[in-house]
Amino acid sequence: MPATVVTVTTGSSRSPIRSLRHHDYALMWIGLLLGSALMPMQFVTQILFLSDHAGEGSRLILSGLLGASRGGAMLTFSLFGGALADRFDRRRLLIGSQSAGLLTGAGIAIVMITTPGGPVMTLSLFIGLVFLASGLTAIDAPTRLSMVPELVGREDLPNAIALDAVAMQVAFPLGLPLTGVLIDTIGFGWTYVVTLGAYASLIATVAMMRYRPSRGSHTRRSSVVGDIREGLSYARVRPAILWVIALSFAVNGLGFPVVANLGPVWTSRILGLSPTGVGFLAMTWGIGSMVASLGMTNVGHFRGKGYLLISAAAGFALCVVLFGYSRSVPLSAVINVGLGSLLALSGVTATSLVQRVVHNDVQGRVMSLFMMSQGVSQLLTLPIGLFAQWATFELTMPLMGWLCFATVLAIAVSQPSVRSAGHQAAVE
DSSP states (O other): OOTTOOBOOOSOTTOTTGGGGBHHHHHHHHHHHHHHTTHHHHHHHHHHHHHHHSOTTTHHHHHHHHHHHHHHHHHHHHHHHHHHHHHSOHHHHHHHHHHHHHHHHHHHHHHHHHOTTHHHHHHHHHHHHHHHHHHHHHHHHHHHHHHHHHHHTTTTHHHHHHHHHHHHHTTHHHHHHHHHHHHHHHOHHHHHHHHTHHHHHHHHHHHTOOOOOOGGGGOOOSOHHHHHHHHHHHHHTOHHHHHHHHHHHHIIIIIHIIIIISHHHIIIIISOOOHHHHHHHHHHHHHHHHHHHHHHTTOOOOTTHHHHHHHHHHHHHHHHHHHHHOOOHHHHHHHHHHHHHHHHHHHHHHHHHHHTTSOGGGHHHHHHHHHHHHHHHHHTHHHHHHHHHHHOHHHHHHHHHHHHHHHHHHHHHHOHHHHTGGGSOOOO
């Protein structure tokens, strides 16, 4: 660990907030908490803005295109961002990516407010800026993730990963319903302006950190492309890493798009909810995520963690199926709690299983593969939206849930490395 990590040794070693004893991690966590109170509002505002400005016959297609623009950016920039995180000062890289994100977010807000040049020009500018913002996120996320083992050490790593999830989920119960209220009150553009505070909070807290990268992070290599190849090879020859990430691809690529990326369209069109109602229903997802993340803060590493990952992934897929069959708002809210909790549980478990066995010099590149799984989930929103437009959304939702469940089950049965992932020794 770098000498810049400051640790206070008072308190119980099993405290659910023990990672916050590390000074720089605490600062990064506070920034993540403040930012995460506003970032989900951006996603809901974007998709409801597009849905409001699209015709009935193209709504699902354009929603899919919006997701595909996010996914294309993540797939284009995530490996590049991971390579940058392993080459340069991660703290400065975070400040730079967040500053660029602030400017891009301001551009999105201006387009929403002014709707320049008519519907076609407005939606083209809007989707283009969302692509750029998603590309910056693909650089930011692996950089932040790769810093965590340095800030807290391997012993506290599972707790820190769970606390990161708590920070990202704790504001959901308030932020998402507030989004609908703000849209109904001040409109899409000014609601988006409110969310720009997320970037400012992250920039400020990272700037105050005393963290400086370990010497290995400045090692010069032949090229960024060579760095990317090295990171891919590192994961490919380690089945426990490769197949845990593959399971994340199955969950994020098959189940997530229909209930999250297209979820606001489902709840507004199929369940008939207003923007405020969409926000309140989305709140139940946040409650589930928050509860699961809080529960994981006191769950350290154990040898059976691979089975926990499989169970959470399969449970999430079955909840997608149930959500697709439900036409009751109260029942959908209950299922949404399950969706949020099981997705958070699988995400925290997969991340902790991988990060504890990856050397610091390749953390950025390996963790960028998780960003690629999110990119695939966004990219697949377009063909799923096209299929839903043709075959009806009511058929598509449960079908994707069953496909996700079958894929998770196939990986679990055929790949013993996933079941035994918790048996791997931690990298010092």
